[in-house]
Amino acid sequence: MKKTLFDKVWDAHVVDSIENGPDILYIDKHLIHEVTSPQAFNELEERGIPIFRPDQIVATADHNTPTLNQHLPIKDDLSRNQLDALSSNCQKHGITLYKLGHKYNGIVHVMAPELGITQPGMTMVCGDSHTSTHGAFGTIAFGIGTSQVAQVFASQCLLLEKPKSLRVTVNGTLRPGVLPKDVILYIISQLGTNAGTGYFCEYAGDVFENMSMEGRMTVCNMSIEMGARGGMIAPDQTTFDYIQDRKFAPKGEAFHESVAYWQTLPTDEGAEFDKEYFFDASEIEPMLTYGTNPGMGIKINGNIPKINDSSFKKSLEYMNFEAGASLLNTPVNYVFIGSCTNSRIEDFRIAAHYIKGRKKANNVTAWLVPGSKQVEAQIQEEGLKTIFEAAGFELRQPGCSACLAMNEDKIPSGEYCVSTSNRNFEGRQGQGARTILASPLVAAATAIEGKIIDITKHLN
Amino acid sequence: MEKFTKLVSTAIPLNIENVDTDQIIPARFLKATNKKGFGDNLFRDWRYTQAGEKDTSFVLNNDSYTGSILIAGTNFGCGSSREHAAWALSDYGFKVIVSSFFADIFKGNSLNNGLLPVQVSEAFLNRLFELTNADPNVNFEINLDAQSLSVLDTNESEFFEIDPYKKLCLLNGYDDIDFLISKKETIKQFEISRA
Numbered sequence: 080m081k082k083t084l085f086d087k088v089w090d091a092h093v094v095d096s097i098e099n100g101p102d103i104l105y106i107d108k109h110l111i112h113e114v115t116s117p118q119a120f121n122e123l124e125e126r127g128i129p130i131f132r133p134d135q136i137v138a139t140a141d142h143n144t145p146t147l148n149q150h151l152p153i154k155d156d157l158s159r160n161q162l163d164a165l166s167s168n169c170q171k172h173g174i175t176l177y178k179l180g181h182k183y184n185g186i187v188h189v190m191a192p193e194l195g196i197t198q199p200g201m202t203m204v205c206g207d208s209h210t211s212t213h214g215a216f217g218t219i220a221f222g223i224g225t226s227q228v229a230q231v232f233a234s235q236c237l238l239l240e241k242p243k244s245l246r247v248t249v250n251g252t253l254r255p256g257v258l259p260k261d262v263i264l265y266i267i268s269q270l271g272t273n274a275g276t277g278y279f280c281e282y283a284g285d286v287f288e289n290m291s292m293e294g295r296m297t298v299c300n301m302s303i304e305m306g307a308r309g310g311m312i313a314p315d316q317t318t319f320d321y322i323q324d325r326k327f328a329p330k331g332e333a334f335h336e337s338v339a340y341w342q343t344l345p346t347d348e349g350a351e352f353d354k355e356y357f358f359d360a361s362e363i364e365p366m367l368t369y370g371t372n373p374g375m376g377i378k379i380n381g382n383i384p385k386i387n388d389s390s391f392k393k394s395l396e397y398m399n400f401e402a403g404a405s406l407l408n409t410p411v412n413y414v415f416i417g418s419c420t421n422s423r424i425e426d427f428r429i430a431a432h433y434i435k436g437r438k439k440a441n442n443v444t445a446w447l448v449p450g451s452k453q454v455e456a457q458i459q460e461e462g463l464k465t466i467f468e469a470a471g472f473e474l475r476q477p478g479c480s481a482c483l484a485m486n487e488d489k490i491p492s493g494e495y496c497v498s499t500s501n502r503n504f505e506g507r508q509g510q511g512a513r514t515i516l517a518s519p520l521v522a523a524a525t526a527i528e529g530k531i532i533d534i535t536k537h538l539n
Numbered sequence: 540m541e542k543f544t545k546l547v548s549t550a551i552p553l554n555i556e557n558v559d560t561d562q563i564i565p566a567r568f569l570k571a572t573n574k575k576g577f578g579d580n581l582f583r584d585w586r587y588t589q590a591g592e593k594d595t596s597f598v599l600n601n602d603s604y605t606g607s608i609l610i611a612g613t614n615f616g617c618g619s620s621r622e623h624a625a626w627a628l629s630d631y632g633f634k635v636i637v638s639s640f641f642a643d644i645f646k647g648n649s650l651n652n653g654l655l656p657v658q659v660s661e662a663f664l665n666r667l668f669e670l671t672n673a674d675p676n677v678n679f680e681i682n683l684d685a686q687s688l689s690v691l692d693t694n695e696s697e698f699f700e701i702d703p704y705k706k707l708c709l710l711n712g713y714d715d716i717d718f719l720i721s722k723k724e725t726i727k728q729f730e731i732s733r734a
Contacts, residue, residue: 094729095722100704103722105729115621117572128720143570157570164572208620208644224622224648226714234719236726240702242643272557273614276643306617308643372557372617390556390612483566483619492589504561504618506584 081350083244084313085279088219088344092202094236101238107201109135109231110187111174113165114142114485115206119228120168130172132235137196138169138176141186143485146448146475149179158486183326185451185477188212188419192296193453195325199314199341204231209419209501210309211302215295216322217314217344219279222303242308243353245278246346249286251360256538258429259294260421260499260518262286263301264366268376270356275307278354281346282312286360292321293425300420301501304373313345365534367406368503368516370394375503379521380407380533397505398513399493406515406531410442413496414526415508417448417475418482421499421519424457430523431463439471440529446488447472448480472526484509497525541653542712546634546681547691549606552671553598558611559618560645564627566619577623578630603675607634610667614638615656616645625652635681637688639664650705651714657681657688663697683709 082090094103116138123130130136143158153159162179169176177183183190188209191197199217204210206228213220227237247266280302287295295312302310319338322328329337364378371394377383383395385402395402416422416430427447439445447467449455455477458464467474481488482500484507490496492511499522500507503514517525524534568580585597593600609628615638616624625648628636634654639661641649649656659667670677670690678691683706689696708714719726 091733095725097704101702103719103726105726114569118574118622121573122716126716128716131723131726142566155570161570161572206620206622208618222620222644224620224625224644224651226622226648226651230715230719233716234723234726235730236719236722238704238715238719272617273640273642276614276640303618303644306614306642372559388556389554393555483561485566485569502559502561502618504559506565507561510565510584510589 081347083346083350083352084217084281084311084344085219085244086350088200088202088217089241091200092219101240103236104202104239105236106204106231107135108137108196108203110191110203110205110210111136111138111228112142112187112205112207113140113161115225116168116228117161117164118225119232122229123232128233130174130232133173135235136174137191138165138174139184139187139190140165140179142479142483144179144478145486146478146480146488149476182452185453186419186422186479188296188300189422189450189454192216192292193325193451195322195328198322198328198337199318200344204237208303209300211307212296212300212419214299214302214309214311215292216318217311217341219309219311221309242279243277245275245280245307245354246352247280247282247356247358248284249282249358249360250284251286253286253360253363256365256520256534257363258518258520259290259297261366262363263298264368264373264376264516265363266358267301267305267374268366269358270305272304272372272374273306275302275305278307280307280310281352282310283346287312288315291425292317293423296423297420301373304501314341365518365521367521367531368514369398369400369406371397371503371505373501373503373516376516377406379535380405407533409495409531411495411497411515411525411530412442412444413490413494414443414445414522415448415481415496415498415500416519416522417446417450417480418500419450419479420501422448422450422454424454426499426519427454427458427463428461430519431466433520433523434470434472434527435466437470437527439526442529443526445472445526446481447474449477451477481508483507484512497522497531540708540712540714543634543653543655543683543709545683546607547678548608549604549676550608550610550637550667550671550679551598551604551606552668553609553611554668556612557614557617560616560621560624561618563616563624564621569621569623574626576630577627578632581627581631607632608637608679608681609633609635610637610664610671612638613640613661613664615641617642620644622648622652625649625654629654637664637667650709653709655681655683655709657699659688659697659699666695
């Protein structure tokens with residue numbers, strides 16, 4: 080029988096199947112962070128259950144961490160308490176933790192791939208919906224709730240119904256100024272926020288084949304924004320080259336053996352999907368969101384649609400936008416480049432390339448938040464920091480930051496923020512904050528101009 | 540986990556689509572290390588103004604509406620995987636959420652906390668909104684064994700789907716951890732077989 084990439088990885092991890100019920104799926108790597116793990120540790124402790132495979136768990140502190148003065152004690156009591164709980168839980172159970180300030184600390188979905196923890200053919204979970212990011216390597220990776228975190232702690236397994244399969248194919252050549260973020264925002268704007276619910280999505284076609292690993296991670300990251308538990312891209316030479324020589328990657332002969340296995344993973348010719356969508360790359364333009372879910376996206380020079388629906392109207396009212404209007408020339412006072420979607424080195428290179436020799440507009444507060452300590456170091460080594468500082472951008476320390484505004488990095492009420500993050504939900508970046516999702520290039524250009532411009536007219 | 544068999548209650552209608560878990564419980568309230576007290580901040584930014592006053596236009600602040608059933612627009616629980624959303628709804632007193640569509644992770648989280656997600660047809664959902672808008676005191680019965688949601692006064696009823704394994708867990712108050720631990724030998728064998 081012809082199998083999809085997803086089938087191959089899933090089937091290789093089924094420990095047992097319950098009659099008329101779910102599969103017991105084995106989990107290779109379990110990533111944890113401070114916000115969704117403490118209650119799971121408590122649960123096991125209360126029930127006297129040991130952690131089954133602590134060496135398959137990796138922890139980082141990211142959601143609730145400050146992005147300034149990370150060497151100082153954390154001011155907020157609750158945040159500090161949560162980080163302390165992570166440290167003591169990891170210490171008690173012998174779990175590797177990259178805590179605040181560690182050279183490998185970073186956003187869970189940035190640090191794991193860059194350390195070579197994420198590898199093709201694995202199953203990976205984390206109590207975070209953007210775990211779908213790791214699917215860029217041909218990995219089954221998905222977000223779980225805290226009860227499931229406890230289940231994986233207890234058994235290294237989960238009880239799951241096998242999801243249905245979906246494939247999104249994008250062929251052709253992307254236009255200048257169109258980045259991976261635009262590709263995924265375009266797909267979600269076309270399919271809606273629940274088209275993928277109940278499915279695992281494979282992205283196929285030359286657009287993804289020609290994409291860097293960073294770009295593939297941006298795409299897979301947002302799979303959950305169309306409802307899909309996860310997204311996957313077939314591993315290829317780009318994947319193998321990225322993994323080779325990373326800290327936890329297999330070395331020497333073991334690496335070549337792994338590659339030989341990874342090469343068997345791509346979807347078989349003729350394998351069937353439950354649902355398929357096809358898009359033409361030339362149709363995609365730089366994208367912006369205008370509403371309060373990631374499906375509410377338009378081309379940068381497009382107009383907000385007119386829809387007669389109470390949820391739609393509520394959304395526009397929150398954003399203070401008019402149906403039918405263009406977003407061009409909207410004054411913007413906040414720009415955020417960061418989050419597990421767009422905080423990798425490539426994102427900062429793109430931003431720096433545009434910013435070099437220019438100055439940020441006076442009205443704009445521009446935060447650049449690297450995804451990890453390693454990205455932060457690379458920004459410095461490559462001289463990007465000098466470019467950012469000369470242009471008046473504020474380079475901060477790694478963490479989830481203003482993507483979910485759990486720490487101090489909040490956008491004030493009523494303000495627009497052009498953000499490279501993944502969610503434009505009401506209040507996501509701070510109470511009353513109005514988020515416009517975009518690529519790092521559009522975000523950089525907005526910061527320079529102090530308003531939204533048609534980036535396609537400003538490219539060399 | 541608490542058992543769930545049958546529930547008779549009035550319902551609170553929240554006729555908004557795509558309610559994401561950031562609305563159910565905003566991130567700034569996720570700093571606790573236990574599961575208690577999240578109900579206080581359920582739908583925080585819809586229940587209270589930024590000045591901290593009750594927003595009387597929001598349905599949870601309308602005293603006519605009470606009950607342990609929440610009826611919500613389609614694609615309920617999308618976004619973040621935070622199980623705090625299920626904890627907040629339970630802690631507030633909800634036992635059943637009715638919608639025409641649930642996001643995957645939220646649905647799983649609810650089931651793992653004895654909070655029953657009841658998925659009905661779009662037409663039936665609209666009918667439920669119509670009924671509750673007209674009369675806040677209309678009673679509904681959710682029967683898990685029969686997998687039915689019924690309107691007590693009118694005899695209207697709809698069958699709902701639920702994973703048979705999850706149904707068994709809810710009816711008996713079992714959770715997945717007990718089951719998985721009972722399979723530990725099989726799991727160890729699996730590990731050996733792929734080493």
